[in-house]
Amino acid sequence: MRKGFGLTVRLAVLTGLLTLVILSTIGLALMSFGEYRQALSRLSDESTRALMTASRLKQQSESMVGSGALLLLADDHFSRRQAMFEISDREEWIRELLSELEASPATQGSFTALETTLVELVENFNALDALVRRRIDTQALRLSRGPHDEDSVVRLYHLEERIAEQMRTNRSLSMELGVAVGYHVNHIRSQLDASVHRLNEEIGQRERLLAGFAGMAMLVLLVTVLYVSRSVVHRVLRLHRAISRERPAPEELDVSGNDEIARMASSIQRYMHNISDNERRILAMNRELDFMASHDALTHLYNRHHFERAINERQQALDSELYSVVMVDIDHFKRINDNHGHDAGDQVIRMVADQLSRGLPDSALLARYGGEEFVALVPGCSAAAVASMLETIRHALMGAVVRVDGVTLWVTASFGVAQKIPGAAFDRCLKAADEALYEAKRRGRNRVVVRPLRQSDSEGGDNG
Numbered sequence: 001m002r003k004g005f006g007l008t009v010r011l012a013v014l015t016g017l018l019t020l021v022i023l024s025t026i027g028l029a030l031m032s033f034g035e036y037r038q039a040l041s042r043l044s045d046e047s048t049r050a051l052m053t054a055s056r057l058k059q060q061s062e063s064m065v066g067s068g069a070l071l072l073l074a075d076d077h078f079s080r081r082q083a084m085f086e087i088s089d090r091e092e093w094i095r096e097l098l099s100e101l102e103a104s105p106a107t108q109g110s111f112t113a114l115e116t117t118l119v120e121l122v123e124n125f126n127a128l129d130a131l132v133r134r135r136i137d138t139q140a141l142r143l144s145r146g147p148h149d150e151d152s153v154v155r156l157y158h159l160e161e162r163i164a165e166q167m168r169t170n171r172s173l174s175m176e177l178g179v180a181v182g183y184h185v186n187h188i189r190s191q192l193d194a195s196v197h198r199l200n201e202e203i204g205q206r207e208r209l210l211a212g213f214a215g216m217a218m219l220v221l222l223v224t225v226l227y228v229s230r231s232v233v234h235r236v237l238r239l240h241r242a243i244s245r246e247r248p249a250p251e252e253l254d255v256s257g258n259d260e261i262a263r264m265a266s267s268i269q270r271y272m273h274n275i276s277d278n279e280r281r282i283l284a285m286n287r288e289l290d291f292m293a294s295h296d297a298l299t300h301l302y303n304r305h306h307f308e309r310a311i312n313e314r315q316q317a318l319d320s321e322l323y324s325v326v327m328v329d330i331d332h333f334k335r336i337n338d339n340h341g342h343d344a345g346d347q348v349i350r351m352v353a354d355q356l357s358r359g360l361p362d363s364a365l366l367a368r369y370g371g372e373e374f375v376a377l378v379p380g381c382s383a384a385a386v387a388s389m390l391e392t393i394r395h396a397l398m399g400a401v402v403r404v405d406g407v408t409l410w411v412t413a414s415f416g417v418a419q420k421i422p423g424a425a426f427d428r429c430l431k432a433a434d435e436a437l438y439e440a441k442r443r444g445r446n447r448v449v450v451r452p453l454r455q456s457d458s459e460g461g462d463n464g
């Protein structure tokens with residue numbers, strides 16, 4: 001038998017495929033988790049820090065403008081110096097934050113405009129500081145000269161005008177600084193948003209890919225289950241059903257395919273064939289044994305054993321039936337044996353059996369009783385009717401010949417008949433028929449003798 005891919009190999013391939021898909025799915029999931037963890041930490045490390053720095057920058061810029069207001073309101077040199085100290089402190093913070101932003105990989109813009117505005121603003125504060133210092137000095141002079149000193153009033157007026165002008169410039173520079181810082185904050189925020197959006201898209205793609213892998217795993221699993229169900233379970237159940245029957249038809253044992261189950265099915269089929277063959281042989285042998293047990297091997301008539309058993313079985317029916325019993329014996333048979341051999345004797349016995357079978361009715365129970373002797377039960381027939389049949393047989397026998405080694409043999413036989421009378425048992429009839437046969441022999445053989453039963457026979461008496 002050609003060996004193809006067996007079930008084991010096919011199931012191993014399907015299982016391998018399933019394992020591969022599941023491992024790929026798990027691998028992809030783990031890889032994705034790793035990538036997202038990295039992306040998230042990058043986002044939090046770089047972008048978030050940059051955003052925080054930018055927010056602090058905005059805060060410091062606003063505080064610087066606030067310090068400018070303190071400078072404007074300063075009415076003594078202490079307040080003025082304190083305001084200027086705060087401004088330079090803010091400037092230092094702003095510069096530090098700017099260089100931090102410039103070094104951050106999350107901000108790829110230029111901060112030159114912001115730096116220029118800062119420098120201009122600081123210069124403007126310095127100029128404002130000079131004006132405020134002069135205003136404080138002029139106010140002190142005016143206080144010392146009296147409130148009506150016109151010169152100091154005029155000087156103060158001019159100073160206030162220049163301070164107001166400086167303040168306008170200062171306000172517009174502050175606004176520029178705020179806008180520039182706000183721009184950068186927004187820029188960083190939009191970069192952060194873009195990164196988050198990109199990350200979300202990548203996660204979505206990975207999710208779809210993972211769903212695809214999971215679907216594929218389910219499909220392979222389904223195919224595996226269907227395959228196992230169709231190719232293994234279904235066929236094994238079918239085989240089981242077939243061999244559970246007493247005599248499964250060959251087509252019920254599906255031997256199609258070239259796998260382990262097909263090979264098992266064909267072994268079972270062979271086994272079943274062998275069983276059927278053996279069963280047929282045993283049945284034939286039984287029939288032969290039955291035949292041998294009930295038939296005579298030489299003539300194929302029933303044997304004595306079967307005859308007696310059949311009579312026993314029919315005993316009850318025979319009590320109420322009309323029948324006749326016949327006994328037949330070949331005349332001078334010993335001479336045939338002695339003169340022509342045992343085989344010639346056998347042929348003669350067969351020929352007589354044949355004539356008896358032909359001459360008696362089909363309903364007759366005919367048997368070889370022993371040696372060259374025959375017995376028959378003829379149901380429904382009177383002794384006279386049977387005697388007439390036996391006369392025909394006797395004549396037929398006289399006309400028949402047996403040829404042995406070129407020698408022609410003529411044979412005759414003697415017949416004894418007895419008819420059953422009411423109340424007489426079969427044994428009595430048989431005995432009477434035997435007595436009639438003896439009478440036929442005694443009277444010279446080759447004749448039919450009827451022995452009528454007497455009333456004493458029916459009462460169980462034995463006349464000898």
Ligand SMILES: Nc1nc2c(ncn2[C@@H]2O[C@H](COP(=O)(O)OP(=O)(O)OP(=O)(O)O)[C@@H](O)[C@H]2O)c(=O)[nH]1
Nearest residue numbers: 329330331332333334335337342343345346371372
């Ligand atoms: N060839 C052959 N001979 C058998 C068989 N059975 C019995 N015999 C022989 O049949 C012969 C029976 O002879 P007997 O009963 O003495 O009487 P007979 O010679 O037939 O003479 P009558 O009955 O008085 O006419 C014996 O020689 C047996 O050996 C058999 O199956 N085949």
